[in-house]
Amino acid sequence: xxxxxxxxGLESGGDLLLRRxxxxxxxxxxxxxxxxxxxxxxxxxxxxRTSGHRFDPASDPTRTLRGVIxxxxxxxxxxxxxxxxxxxxxxxxxxxxxxxxxxxxxEVELGGPAFDFGLIDKMGLxxxxxxxxxxxxxxxxxxxxxAIDWSVPIEHDEETEDAIVQVMTYLIENETAAxxxxxxxxxxxxxxxxxxxxxxxxxxxxxxxxxEVFTRRALLKRAALGLSTVGGQASLKTLLDxxxxxxxxxxxxxxxxxxxxxxxxxxxxxxxxxxxRSVARLAAQDEARHVAFGLxxxxxxxxxxxxxxxxxxxxxxxxxxxxxxxxxxxxRVFEALTVIGAGGFSPQExxxxxxxxxxxxxxxxxARRASLIRLGFSEADAQALSQLHTRNFM
Amino acid sequence: xxxxxxxxxxxxxxxxxxxxEGFKEYFAQRGFAFDYVLYSNYEQQxxxxxxxxxxxxxxxxxxxxxxxxxxxxxxxxxxxxAMRDSDRDLTGVIVTRRDGGIATLTDLKxxxxxxxxxxxxxxxxxxxxxxAMSGLAPGKDFEVISFNIGEGKHGDHIGGEREAAKALMANxxxxxxxxxxxxxxxAKEGTLPTAATQIVATTEPFDHCNFTVLDGxxxxxxxxxxxxxxxxxxxxxxxxxxxxxxxxxxxLPGRVSGYAALNRAVDRxxxxxxxxxx
Numbered sequence: 001x002x003x004x005x006x007x008x009g010l011e012s013g014g015d016l017l018l019r020r021x022x023x024x025x026x027x028x029x030x031x032x033x034x035x036x037x038x039x040x041x042x043x044x045x046x047x048x049r050t051s052g053h054r055f056d057p058a059s060d061p062t063r064t065l066r067g068v069i070x071x072x073x074x075x076x077x078x079x080x081x082x083x084x085x086x087x088x089x090x091x092x093x094x095x096x097x098x099x100x101x102x103x104x105x106x107e108v109e110l111g112g113p114a115f116d117f118g119l120i121d122k123m124g125l126x127x128x129x130x131x132x133x134x135x136x137x138x139x140x141x142x143x144x145x146x147a148i149d150w151s152v153p154i155e156h157d158e159e160t161e162d163a164i165v166q167v168m169t170y171l172i173e174n175e176t177a178a179x180x181x182x183x184x185x186x187x188x189x190x191x192x193x194x195x196x197x198x199x200x201x202x203x204x205x206x207x208x209x210x211x212e213v214f215t216r217r218a219l220l221k222r223a224a225l226g227l228s229t230v231g232g233q234a235s236l237k238t239l240l241d242x243x244x245x246x247x248x249x250x251x252x253x254x255x256x257x258x259x260x261x262x263x264x265x266x267x268x269x270x271x272x273x274x275x276x277r278s279v280a281r282l283a284a285q286d287e288a289r290h291v292a293f294g295l296x297x298x299x300x301x302x303x304x305x306x307x308x309x310x311x312x313x314x315x316x317x318x319x320x321x322x323x324x325x326x327x328x329x330x331x332r333v334f335e336a337l338t339v340i341g342a343g344g345f346s347p348q349e350x351x352x353x354x355x356x357x358x359x360x361x362x363x364x365x366x367a368r369r370a371s372l373i374r375l376g377f378s379e380a381d382a383q384a385l386s387q388l389h390t391r392n393f394m
Numbered sequence: 395x396x397x398x399x400x401x402x403x404x405x406x407x408x409x410x411x412x413x414x415e416g417f418k419e420y421f422a423q424r425g426f427a428f429d430y431v432l433y434s435n436y437e438q439q440x441x442x443x444x445x446x447x448x449x450x451x452x453x454x455x456x457x458x459x460x461x462x463x464x465x466x467x468x469x470x471x472x473x474x475x476a477m478r479d480s481d482r483d484l485t486g487v488i489v490t491r492r493d494g495g496i497a498t499l500t501d502l503k504x505x506x507x508x509x510x511x512x513x514x515x516x517x518x519x520x521x522x523x524x525x526a527m528s529g530l531a532p533g534k535d536f537e538v539i540s541f542n543i544g545e546g547k548h549g550d551h552i553g554g555e556r557e558a559a560k561a562l563m564a565n566x567x568x569x570x571x572x573x574x575x576x577x578x579x580x581a582k583e584g585t586l587p588t589a590a591t592q593i594v595a596t597t598e599p600f601d602h603c604n605f606t607v608l609d610g611x612x613x614x615x616x617x618x619x620x621x622x623x624x625x626x627x628x629x630x631x632x633x634x635x636x637x638x639x640x641x642x643x644x645x646l647p648g649r650v651s652g653y654a655a656l657n658r659a660v661d662r663x664x665x666x667x668x669x670x671x672x
Contacts, residue, residue: 011581011588039577039593042487046575049480052628052643072643074628111631 005035095192253294435546474648514549601652
């Protein structure tokens with residue numbers, strides 16, 4: 001085969017044409033190279049030497065034919081393998097570490113570094129639903145500046161505003177935990193599980209936005225946040241300290257965010273101002289997706305691993321023991337929720353507010369029990385385990 | 395544990411440790427005990443080789459000539475046992491600006507010629523020898539501007555050549571001396587555009603590094619070392635990263651036919667007189 005590079009040199013793309021031509025050579029065939037570039041001889045000599053090809057310069061007095069390339073034996077024969085296939089059916093049970101950052105179905109050159117991903121088993125991470133949940137999350141992203149009218153005046157009394165600031169303070173630290181827990185696992189998941197990786201990334205982005213809007217709401221009329229308690233932080237620290245993805249996901253997404261969702265609905269319903277109601281409503285939409293993912297992959301995991309439910313139960317019992325000596329939900333948050341639920345400070349209104357907070361906790365318990373039953377626990381077990389959930393809600 | 399076969403190499407870059415650690419593992423997997431010692435410059439490496447500090451040297455072309463001549467002087471014998479495919483038939487080029495009015499080597503009279511490290515075969519010794527063959531004496535008939543980066547490492551560091559090329563483009567020199575592959579690289583990256591520069595002369599082909607042994611080296615282990623090197627395949631995923639780092643596709647048997655130009659340069663400039671007298 002012969003190729004004419006005309007005036008193109010190898011410093012300007014001629015090597016692309018050479019490789020293209022060489023890929024078309026039959027076995028044993030050589031490539032004659034013609035061209036007019038004044039330094040083409042040097043280019044061919046240097047390029048072939050560094051690429052491992054043999055180059056025989058031509059003795060063509062017209063300098064049209066510049067030489068002949070014999071491709072290196074390795075040319076076009078470097079071993080590769082496919083990183084699974086593009087379809088969901090091609091998600092590997094245990095993707096290889098040297099597939100590294102390659103997308104599913106990519107042709108991966110062998111000999112690359114083995115990545116130190118800690119989470120490489122499909123079981124425990126994966127759900128076929130992850131792609132759909134990610135797409136839903138991507139489509140449901142909202143801009144805090146656009147989605148919330150921050151200019152609406154806050155007209156309620158100062159004590160009610162104090163209650164809102166206290167609840168926002170509590171929400172912020174809970175959402176910070178909800179950002180950090182998936183983010184920590186995100187860096188350890190094999191990227192082969194692309195949809196799960198994307199979902200955890202967008203989940204972290206959701207939480208980043210929640211932290212922003214809760215902070216903005218808290219500081220609308222105040223210069224600083226409210227009280228952060230020992231009991232609250234102790235409860236959240238147990239989430240951050242949980243090294244097992246399935247257990248952390250269960251405690252955070254299913255039990256914690258499941259309860260949180262009910263709380264956000266409470267704030268959406270009883271919040272005294274439109275901004276509070278808006279931030280609660282928007283955050284609740286996102287949290288519902290987080291709960292859905294947690295439930296989906298844990299259900300698949302439980303279906304293929306009969307020991308999972310027992311481990312989840314032990315995790316709840318262990319966390320309950322760790323937190324048994326703490327004060328649980330801090331009094332100020334409880335009071336703030338009561339004030340918000342009351343809508344006023346008359347004994348009758350406070351009585352109503354108190355009952356609404358009682359109902360809130362009962363609703364959280366029902367939601368947790370329903371989730372536990374969906375995971376496969378019996379009604380009796382679900383009831384017992386739900387009672388062990390942290391009094392901090394998350 | 396059997397005594398390891400020991401290599402001497404110059405640490406021209408931190409990656410040198412990674413490279414020889416990789417080779418050590420490759421050899422170990424094949425039951426060949428291997429280790430290495432690193433030097434900061436080739437002169438000390440050559441002297442240590444003669445002192446019996448190690449068995450085989452990974453020598454630059456100038457270090458090969460140092461070893462060969464020192465062996466002659468001491469009544470010993472140096473042999474080149476293997477080299478990279480990329481070590482064969484290199485050329486150096488002398489590049490000028492197209493608007494510089496220099497079209498031939500003799501036009502360099504009274505001009506400034508930028509070179510790389512003083513001990514670089516490809517960017518200093520061999521091209522200066524080429525110019526000298528045209529009748530111009532360096533430092534006398536033309537000014538030599540040296541970018542002496544990494545002296546003692548015999549031009550293994552590309553920095554000197556790059557600085558020489560930049561000096562040409564900045565009008566700090568009228569010509570620069572670089573390796574053929576770097577001519578193409580610098581053109582590609584824009585340091586030395588082809589449209590603005592031209593090659594006025596090309597050296598004869600020359601060879602680069604080789605593995606050198608001295609007489610008295612344990613022959614069975616030398617043979618096994620060469621055998622294992624030649625068996626390394628670029629298509630082997632475990633081996634390819636090592637070859638990529640060391641810049642080759644295939645090991646070849648050593649040859650000494652490609653050092654004539656450098657030998658002439660060493661003679662003309664009496665470059666090794668002090669080293670050999672020491």
